[in-house]
Amino acid sequence: MMHKPVTASEKSKPMADLTKCRDILAKCTSATSADLIPILQQIQDAYGYLPQNVLEEITARVRIPLSKIYGVITFYSQFSLEPRGKHTIKVCVGTACHIKGAPDIKKKITEVLHIQEGETTKDYKFTYEPVACLGTCFLAPVMMVNERYYGKLTTEKTEQILKSY
Amino acid sequence: MKNLKTPDDLDIYKKSLEAKRRTDTTRIFICATGCKALGAEEVCRAFKDEIAKQSLAGKIEIIETGCQGLCTRAPVLTIEPLGIFYGRVTETDVPEIISRTIQKGENIDRLCYSEAGKRIPYVRDIPFYSKQKKIVLKNCGSINPRNIDEYILRDGYAAFAKVLTDMTPDKVVNEIKNSGLRGRGGAGYPTGLKWESVRKAHGDIKYVVCNGDEGDPGAFMDRAVLEGDPHAVIEGMLIGAYAIGAKKGFIYVRAEYPIAVEHLKIAIEQARNLGLLGENILGTSFSFDLEIKMGAGAFVCGEETALIASIEGKRGMPRPRPPYPATSGIWGKPTNINNVETFANVPVIFLNGSGWYKTIGTESSKGTKIFALAGNVKNTGLVEVPMGTTLREIVYDIGGGIPGRKKFKAAQMGGPSGGCVPAQHLDLPIDYETVKAVGAIMGSGGLIVMDDSTSMVEIARYFMEFCQDESCGKCVPCRIGTKRMLDILTRITQGQGKQEDIKLLKELAEVTKTASLCGLGQTAANPVLSTIQYFSDEYEEAIHKKETQTSQHNPPKPE
Numbered sequence: 185m186m187h188k189p190v191t192a193s194e195k196s197k198p199m200a201d202l203t204k205c206r207d208i209l210a211k212c213t214s215a216t217s218a219d220l221i222p223i224l225q226q227i228q229d230a231y232g233y234l235p236q237n238v239l240e241e242i243t244a245r246v247r248i249p250l251s252k253i254y255g256v257i258t259f260y261s262q263f264s265l266e267p268r269g270k271h272t273i274k275v276c277v278g279t280a281c282h283i284k285g286a287p288d289i290k291k292k293i294t295e296v297l298h299i300q301e302g303e304t305t306k307d308y309k310f311t312y313e314p315v316a317c318l319g320t321c322f323l324a325p326v327m328m329v330n331e332r333y334y335g336k337l338t339t340e341k342t343e344q345i346l347k348s349y
Numbered sequence: 350m351k352n353l354k355t356p357d358d359l360d361i362y363k364k365s366l367e368a369k370r371r372t373d374t375t376r377i378f379i380c381a382t383g384c385k386a387l388g389a390e391e392v393c394r395a396f397k398d399e400i401a402k403q404s405l406a407g408k409i410e411i412i413e414t415g416c417q418g419l420c421t422r423a424p425v426l427t428i429e430p431l432g433i434f435y436g437r438v439t440e441t442d443v444p445e446i447i448s449r450t451i452q453k454g455e456n457i458d459r460l461c462y463s464e465a466g467k468r469i470p471y472v473r474d475i476p477f478y479s480k481q482k483k484i485v486l487k488n489c490g491s492i493n494p495r496n497i498d499e500y501i502l503r504d505g506y507a508a509f510a511k512v513l514t515d516m517t518p519d520k521v522v523n524e525i526k527n528s529g530l531r532g533r534g535g536a537g538y539p540t541g542l543k544w545e546s547v548r549k550a551h552g553d554i555k556y557v558v559c560n561g562d563e564g565d566p567g568a569f570m571d572r573a574v575l576e577g578d579p580h581a582v583i584e585g586m587l588i589g590a591y592a593i594g595a596k597k598g599f600i601y602v603r604a605e606y607p608i609a610v611e612h613l614k615i616a617i618e619q620a621r622n623l624g625l626l627g628e629n630i631l632g633t634s635f636s637f638d639l640e641i642k643m644g645a646g647a648f649v650c651g652e653e654t655a656l657i658a659s660i661e662g663k664r665g666m667p668r669p670r671p672p673y674p675a676t677s678g679i680w681g682k683p684t685n686i687n688n689v690e691t692f693a694n695v696p697v698i699f700l701n702g703s704g705w706y707k708t709i710g711t712e713s714s715k716g717t718k719i720f721a722l723a724g725n726v727k728n729t730g731l732v733e734v735p736m737g738t739t740l741r742e743i744v745y746d747i748g749g750g751i752p753g754r755k756k757f758k759a760a761q762m763g764g765p766s767g768g769c770v771p772a773q774h775l776d777l778p779i780d781y782e783t784v785k786a787v788g789a790i791m792g793s794g795g796l797i798v799m800d801d802s803t804s805m806v807e808i809a810r811y812f813m814e815f816c817q818d819e820s821c822g823k824c825v826p827c828r829i830g831t832k833r834m835l836d837i838l839t840r841i842t843q844g845q846g847k848q849e850d851i852k853l854l855k856e857l858a859e860v861t862k863t864a865s866l867c868g869l870g871q872t873a874a875n876p877v878l879s880t881i882q883y884f885s886d887e888y889e890e891a892i893h894k895k896e897t898q899t900s901q902h903n904p905p906k907p908e
Contacts, residue, residue, distance in 0.1 A: 220662040221645055225604075259664040259821075260645035262604050278566030279761060279797045280723035282811050316648060316815065318605060319569035321723030321797075322420035322730060323386055331607070333386035 200235035205242070215246045220256060224263060233264045261313075269304045269311035271349055274328040278317030281325040285337075289325050290314065292339040296346050309349070352624040355632045356510040362623075363501050370502070374410045375451050376429045378491060381413035382576040382608050383569075384424035388439060392424050395440035399447055409451060412499075415577015415612075417490035419477055420730040422462060427472060427490075434472045435460035464749060477728050480747050482709070484717050485693045486733045489577035494612050497619040500580040506625055508699035509587045513633055521592040522548055525695070528703035529715035534560055534651075534688030535766065535792045536868075537714070537781040543685060546675040547593040550683035557590045557598040558679070558686040560656060564603065564648040565764030566815065568795035570719040571689035573731050575602065575609035578693065579616035583639065585692030587625070588699065590637045593685050598637065601656055603644045613641055648819035652867045653686045655821070666821045667867035688793070690719055710736035714780035724761070724797035727752050741775040744798055755800035759883070763792025765812045765819075766872030768879025769805060788879035790872070805884040806891050809877045810838035816873040827870025830861030834877060846892035851881060 208226045212219050223242060228234055234257060243250045257263045275293065277286050290301070293312055297305055304311040320326055323335025327342070334345050353359050377396060381389050396411050417425050422436025433450060435442075438460055449455045456470040462477070469475050483489075492499040500506070512521055526541025547555060559582060563571040575582060586598050602610050617639050620626040628636045642660050649655045650665040657679050659665035678684020694716060698706045710716050714736040720743060723729050727749030734743060740760055744750065751757050759769040768789035770777070777783050784791050799808070817831040834857050837850050858874030865871045881888060 217662040218660065221659065222643070225643060225645065255664055256662070259666075260647050262644075262646035279764070279795070279808075279811070280567050280729075282566075283724055283797070283799060283803055283808075315605060316564060316819070317566035317568070319563065319572045319721075320383060320386055320420075321567055321569060321721060322383070322423060324723065324729075326386075335386055 199237045200231055202238065202241055204230040205238045209242065209245050217246075217248055220246065220248060220253065221260075224253075224257065228263060232268050233266060236265075264311075266304065267308065269308050271310050271329055273310055273312045273346075274315040274318065275312070276316075276318040276320070276324070276326045276328075277314045278319075278321065278324075280321035281317075284324040286325045288339055289327065289337050289342050292342045293346065296343055310346075352622070353631055354624065356514045359501070359506055359510045359631065363504075363507075366498050366502050371407070371410075374408055375431070376410045376412055377426055377446075378412045378414045378417070378429065379426045380415065380417045380424060380490060382415045383420055383573070384416075385608075387423040389424035391440045392426070392438050392443065395443040396447075399443050403447070405447070409447070412493050413495070414491060415489045415494050416573040416731050418481075418486070418731045419462070419475075419728060421728050432471050432473060434462060434470070434475060434478075436462060477730070477732075477747050477749065480742065481733050482717055482735050483733050484697050484709070485574065485581070485690060485719060486577070486731070487697075488581065489573060489731075492578070494577050494579055495615050497580060497616065497623060500578070504700060505580050505696075506584055508696040509584050509591075509625070510631060512588050512591060512699055513631060513635060518548060518592045518594065521588060521699075524699065524703050525592070528698045528706040529710075530691065530694055530698065530706070531714060531781065532688055533690035533694070533718070533793070535763065535790060537791060540687060540691055543675060543687070544589060544592050546673070547595075547683050547685040550676045552683050554597075554682045555593055555595040556679045556682055556684040557586050557593065557595045558656070558660070558684055559586055559598070559600040559689055559692055560651065560653070560686055561600055561602040561606075561609070561689045562644050562651040562656060563606075563689070563793060564651045564819075565766075565793050565795045567721060567723055567761070567797045568764055568793045569721045570731065570794045572603075572606050572609055573721075574689050574693050574719070575606065576612050579609075579612045580620065581693045581696055582613075582689055583616055583620055583626070585687075585695035586639065587630075587637060588695050589685060589687065589692065591635055593683075595685070596636050596638070598639045599642050599660055599679075600639060601642045601644060601650070601660060604646055610641060610643060617641070647821070648815075649821045649867070649869050652869060655867065656686065657684065664821075666823045667869075669866060690794070711778065711780045713782050718779070718791065718794060720794045720796045722748050722796050722798070725751055725755065725800040725803070726798040736780045737778040739776050739778050740770060743779075743796065744775070748798065751798065751800050753800075755802060758799050758801045758803055759805065761789075761797040761799060761808065761876075762795070763790035763875070764795045765815050766790055766868065766875055767792045767795075768875045769799070769808065769883065770879075771883040788875070788882055790875065804842075804891075805880045805887050806838065807842050809880045810835070810842050812876040813838050813873070816869065820869060820873075824864075824866040824870060826861050826864035827866065827873065830857055830865070830870065831873050833857055834861070834874065838877070841888065841891050844891075844894065846888075848892060850892060851885065851888055855881065 301314050325337045326335045425436045427434050458468050461468040461470045462475050522544045530540040531537040561571050626638050647665045650659045652667045655665040655667040674684040717733050717735050719733045732747050759771045761769050770789050774787050781791050813835045817835045820827045820831050822828045858878050861874050
C-alpha cells in the first residue's frame, strides 16, 4: 500500500469552499464510522480530491478524529489528498495487459506527459495512475481516460489519444 | 409496479407478464456492458433510430444485455428467434442487418464468427458456445439486467418463494450441504458448512455479505455476473439470509466497476418496489434488506476479515482467525460471507434440486465454474464449464487456441495467489483439488493463457510486484518477504542474478507462506514456486546469461 505523506505545500493550499461538503454531510445526519468511506467517496467526487479544511469539517461533524480519517485515506488508493488533474488516466497493468504490452504503454505516457505513475501534470490537465485490473481483458492493453475506455492500444495510438485531450 | 403480498402473488405476476409478452417480434440482444468500450452504445442508438425511421417498433425489439461471453468479437449481438450471432458490429452495419438479415433472412458474412476460414452464423454451431454449460450465466447476455420483469420471466425469485413457503432454514442449509456447492471465491470451502456455522452461532443480529471485491488482475467473472444478472445474486443472498437468520446484507463491490454498481442499485430498488426486499417479504415474517458498499481500491479487502474492517469504515487490514466471521464478523456479529458467483449458484440449486446439481462436476467439486479467459488466446471472454473440464478443452475447443504461429506455454490460474500450469498438464480435469496438486489454485477463475514468447521469470516478478504493492504491511513476513522476493526477481530479470538466488527465493517463499497473517501473504509466493517448479531452466538461463544481458539491458533502476 502506498502511503501518501502530506507535503509542505499541503499547508499553503487555498481553502476549499465548504458548501458542497455541508450538502453531503446534511444528507447523513446520523453518520457513524461505517459511513466514513462513503462520505469520503462523495467528497472526492465533488471536489476531485480531499481538501484539508473539508476533512476538518468532517471530523467535527462525524466525531472521528482527523488522525483516524487520515489513516483511512492513506490506506485506500482511490483517495487523494492532492488536487488532481482535469482528466484521470488509468492504465491497466493487469496480467493480460502486462503480457500484451502494458509496460510499453506506461513508458509512452511518461514520455509524453513527463510525469511518473501517481503524479499530476504541472498544468493540472492529467493525473496518471496505474490500476491493477479494469476487468476488460479482451481490450488488452487498455487504459481509461476519465470514464472512457481505450482498448487494443499501441504506443502510437496512446500518444494520439493523449494529444486529443 | 405492484407490491407482491404472498408467494403465490409472484406466480400470478409472472403469468401476467407472460400474457403480455409478444411472441411475434424479432429480438436483438446487444451487450451493453463490456462491449460499451468498443461502441455498443452507438450500435444500440443506431438500431433505435432505424426502427423509428422505418416504423418497425412492434416488429423489432432491442434488448440491452450483460456480457454474452465472446468479448473478443465486441461489440456483439444475438438475433432471436433466428439464433444468429454477429460480432464487431458498427453503426453503419445496422441498416443492412435490418434489411438483409431480419427482413430477408440472409446472413452477413463479414459479421459472422469464423474459425479456420469457415463462417459460422448460428450461435448453436459456434464451438465457443456449444462446448459450454451455462447454469450461473444462463441469463447473462439474454435478459435486460435493468428490468426485474425479465428476470421473473426466467423463473427469477421462484426458488426464493419456494424456500420461503416450503422449507425451514435447517432444510435450506441441508439442501446446500447436499448440493456440494463450494465457495467460488478461491478457497473452495463448502458453502453449506459455512451457512450451518453462522446459523448455529449465537446472536440476534446476523449479517450476510456478498464479496464482489474482485481484485485479481485478469479476472472479470464477478463483474459480468453483477452487471448481467444482478437479481440472481440478490436472490441467492435472500435464500442465504433466510437460512442463517439475517435481516441485513451488504454487497461489497470494487470501485472500478461502475456499471455493476449501477445495475445493482437499480435491481435493489426494483426488488424493494415489488416487495422482494424489505419488511415482511411476500407477507411472511421474514424481513431482509441490502446495502451496497463500494470498495476504495485495496486488493487485500477481498480477504474476509479485511473486507469486514472496510465495511466498518476502517483501514482494510486483516486480523488473525479465529474468531472466524461466522461467529464474530461485522461489529462482532455472526457474518456469512460468500462470493458473487457462489450466491449466483444458489437459486438454480433450489429450482432444480441438489440431486440434479450434484450430477454436474467431479467427485469433490460439484457444479460449474466460470473462467475469465484472457491473454494469448483467440477467443478472449467469459466461459462457464462443468468442473472437471480439461484445460485443453477450455484453451483450444472453447478458446480457439493460440493466435499466430505461437505455441501454448502455460496457463496462469488463480491470479497473484495462483500458479502457472504448463503444457504437460493440458489434459488435467480442472477442479479444486487437481489444480492445487499441480501448484496453482482455482482462485476466483482468472485464466490467462501465455504463449512461448512469455518470460516466466518476468511473470513471477510481475505478480510479486503486485503482491508487494498490495501488501497492507500489518504482518512482517508478508511486508518484508514480498519485498525481498521482488528484489531478487527484479535483479534476475535485469541480468544481475546470482547462483544462489533460486535457493534463496524458495526459502523466502516458504517463510512467507507459513508465517503470513492472511491469504495474501500465504499465497503470494505461489507464482514464484510454480514457475521455479516448471520453468527452472528459464531461471538458470536468466542467471547464467547475466554477462551478455548486462551489456544489452539498461542498468537496474535505482530504488
